[in-house]
Amino acid sequence: MLDAIKNVKIHLIVLILVAASEAIGILKFKVGPGMLVLLPMLYAVFIGTFLGPKFLKVVKDKDMGHASALVSLTLMLLMARYGTLVGPKFFEILKAGPALVLQEFGNLGTLLIGIPIAMFLGLKREAVGAAHSIAREPNVALIGDIYGLDSAEGRGVMGVYICGTVFGTIFFGLAASFLSILNVFHPYALAMASGVGSASMMTATVGSLSAIYPEMADKIQAFGVASNTLSGLDGVYMSMLIALPLSNKLYNFLYRLKFGKPVEA
Amino acid sequence: MNKILESTIVLLIVAAITLVGNRIGWGFGIAEALPGMAVLLGICILGILANTYVYKLPTVLYVITFGMVVTMPGVPGSETFAAWVSKVNFLALTTPILAYAGVGIGKDLPALKQTGWRIVVVSLFVMAGTYVGSAAIAHVVLKSLGEI
Numbered sequence: 450m451l452d453a454i455k456n457v458k459i460h461l462i463v464l465i466l467v468a469a470s471e472a473i474g475i476l477k478f479k480v481g482p483g484m485l486v487l488l489p490m491l492y493a494v495f496i497g498t499f500l501g502p503k504f505l506k507v508v509k510d511k512d513m514g515h516a517s518a519l520v521s522l523t524l525m526l527l528m529a530r531y532g533t534l535v536g537p538k539f540f541e542i543l544k545a546g547p548a549l550v551l552q553e554f555g556n557l558g559t560l561l562i563g564i565p566i567a568m569f570l571g572l573k574r575e576a577v578g579a580a581h582s583i584a585r586e587p588n589v590a591l592i593g594d595i596y597g598l599d600s601a602e603g604r605g606v607m608g609v610y611i612c613g614t615v616f617g618t619i620f621f622g623l624a625a626s627f628l629s630i631l632n633v634f635h636p637y638a639l640a641m642a643s644g645v646g647s648a649s650m651m652t653a654t655v656g657s658l659s660a661i662y663p664e665m666a667d668k669i670q671a672f673g674v675a676s677n678t679l680s681g682l683d684g685v686y687m688s689m690l691i692a693l694p695l696s697n698k699l700y701n702f703l704y705r706l707k708f709g710k711p712v713e714a
Numbered sequence: 715m716n717k718i719l720e721s722t723i724v725l726l727i728v729a730a731i732t733l734v735g736n737r738i739g740w741g742f743g744i745a746e747a748l749p750g751m752a753v754l755l756g757i758c759i760l761g762i763l764a765n766t767y768v769y770k771l772p773t774v775l776y777v778i779t780f781g782m783v784v785t786m787p788g789v790p791g792s793e794t795f796a797a798w799v800s801k802v803n804f805l806a807l808t809t810p811i812l813a814y815a816g817v818g819i820g821k822d823l824p825a826l827k828q829t830g831w832r833i834v835v836v837s838l839f840v841m842a843g844t845y846v847g848s849a850a851i852a853h854v855v856l857k858s859l860g861e862i
Contacts, residue, residue, distance in 0.1 A: 451720060453724075454720060454723055454724055454727075459814075459817065460727050460731070462813075462817060463731055463810055463813040463814055463817065464731050464734060466809075466813040466816070466817075467731050467732075467734060467735040467809050467810050467813055468734055468735065468738055470735075470739075470809050470813070471735040471736075471738040471739030471740075471806070471809060472738050472739070474739055488805060488808070489735070489739055489805065489808075489809045490805070490808040490809045490811070490812040491812070493809050493810075493812045493813040493816055494812040494813070494815055494816035494819070495816065496816065497812070497813050497814075497815070497816020497817040497818075497819065498816050498819045498820060500816075500817055500820065501817075501819075501820025501821070502820065503820065504820075508817055508820065510821060512817070513817060513818050513819075513820045513821035514818070514821060515818075516814045516815075516817035516818035517814075517815070517818030517819075517821060518818075519724055519728075519814050520811065520814050520815050520818060522721055522724045522725065522728075523724070523728045523810055523811045523814050524774075524811055525725065525758040525761065525762075525773065525774070525777055526725060526728060526729060526732065526751075526754050526755070526758060526807055527804075527807040527808060527811060528758075528774050528777040528778050528781070529753075529754040529755075529757040529758050529761075529777050529778075529780070529781045530754060530781065530799060530802065530804055530807055531778050531781060532757065532777065532778040532779065532780060532781015532782040532783075532784075532785070533753075533754075533781045533782070533784070533785045533795070533796060533799045534804070535778075535781075535782045535785075536781065536782040536783065536784065536785025536786040536787075536789075536792065536796065537785050537786070537787065537792070537796050539782065539786045539787065540787060547855060547859070548852050548855040548856045548859060548861070549852075551851055551852075551855050552848045552849075552851045552852035552855065553848070554847075554851060555844065555846075555847030555848030555849070555850065555851045555852070556844050556847065556848060557847070558843040558844060558846065558847025558848070559840050559843045559844045559847070561843070562839050562840075562842075562843040563836055563839055563840045563843055566835070566836060566839050567832070567836045570832040570835060570836065571832065572832055572833075572836070575833070576836075579833060579836050579837075579840070580836055580839075580840055582840075583840055583841060583844045584837075584840065586808070586811075587774060587778070590772075590773075590774040591772055591774055594772040594773060594774060595772070605833070607815070608830075608833035608836075608837070609833060609836060609837045609840055611815075611819075612833060612834050612837035612838075613837060613840075613841065614812070616834075616837065616838075616841075617841060620838070620841050621841070621845065624841075624842065624845055628845075628846075628849065633853075634849045634850070634852075634853045635853055635856060635857075635862045637852070637856055637861070637862055638849045638850075638852035638853035638856055638862070639849050641848065641849070641852040641856075642844075642845050642846075642847075642848035642849035642852055643845075644848075645841075645844050645845070645848070685772075685774055685775055685778060686775070689772065689775070
């Protein structure tokens with residue numbers, strides 16, 4: 450860790466990436482019924498990727514190792530901010546009713562569908578990191594804490610995290626529009642489900658829904674924000690206490706089914 | 715002790731970088747955002763201390779809980795803390811993380827290439843699974859409560 454801290458070059462590169470990305474700011478494009486929103490963090494990860502030896506040769510293998518070693522610590526400040534998003538609304542959320550709390554269990558649908566598909570596609574321990582949750586910041590931090598982000602689980606969670614960052618906003622914006630066309634779920638239910646722990650995904654969903662149902666916009670937004678705030682808090686407990694153990698059990702079960710022998714330790 | 719000191723130094727560096735991004739992207743002056751950033755830093759350090767000395771729970775859990783407690787209505791100073799941290803934009807905190815992650819990704823590019831397309835497919839199912847699962851439950855519960 451100490452070598453990584455002393456690597457001034459890395460910190461300067463990050464500073465430049467941050468300054469440039471924030472200077473570009475948020476870009477929005479209309480795509481069909483949805484909205485494509487590009488956030489500064491996307492430019493930062495995108496440009497960062499191209500600095501390696503394969504492309505621009507600005508950073509060496511040693512520097513890349515140092516940068517990854519620092520990621521899980523850099524997440525902590527954001528986690529603190531998450532807590533402060535929940536705090537002020539704590540009592541409102543308590544009152545917001547059982548629907549808000551119970552819909553969180555829908556997140557378990559993620560692993561029940563995700564782990565079998567990931568393993569069918571040939572992923573191993575990556576499957577647990579990738580599909581135990583929707584892989585937003587608290588989940589990345591949790592996997593980093595337990596397995597380390599250099600592990601197979603870490604690669605899985607980072608992969609889904611990055612895909613979610615790249616496609617998530619457009620995916621959720623469009624999914625909300627399409628599901629509302631099908632008319633199966635009430636707009637309030639679609640709003641509550643948008644709280645998956647990512648502010649940008651929630652914003653995209655709530656944005657599309659408010660445009661489609663302007664007369665319900667106030668309540669749609671309130672439900673979206675409350676649900677997202679709640680996920681920011683209980684999402685991490687849920688992942689640690691239920692989703693991750695369940696993912697490991699499902700993984701071990703499917704592994705035995707697929708390879709006819711238990712997972713080697 | 716060494717580990718805690720090292721973590722603190724890293725957090726200080728990231729905080730400084732975030733303050734610059736927060737100024738450029740969101741227009742909050744560095745001096746204006748400083749108290750909020752100091753609160754967030756303090757919460758992180760307390761979380762690391764709790765993980766080291768109190769009980770070995772994931773640091774994330776401590777950090778989120780502490781952040782919630784200090785801004786909860788009724789807790790002394792909560793309104794002040796909430797007002798301070800509101801000057802540190804939520805998205806401004808995400809950019810440095812992704813910059814470090816982006817610089818580090820190059821190392822894993824060969825591995826990512828190998829699992830790459832599969833991870834993309836898994837991601838789509840993961841997002842759809844979460845969204846449809848949650849919407850279905852919310853719909854049923856709202857209906858049984860008579861809200862819709």
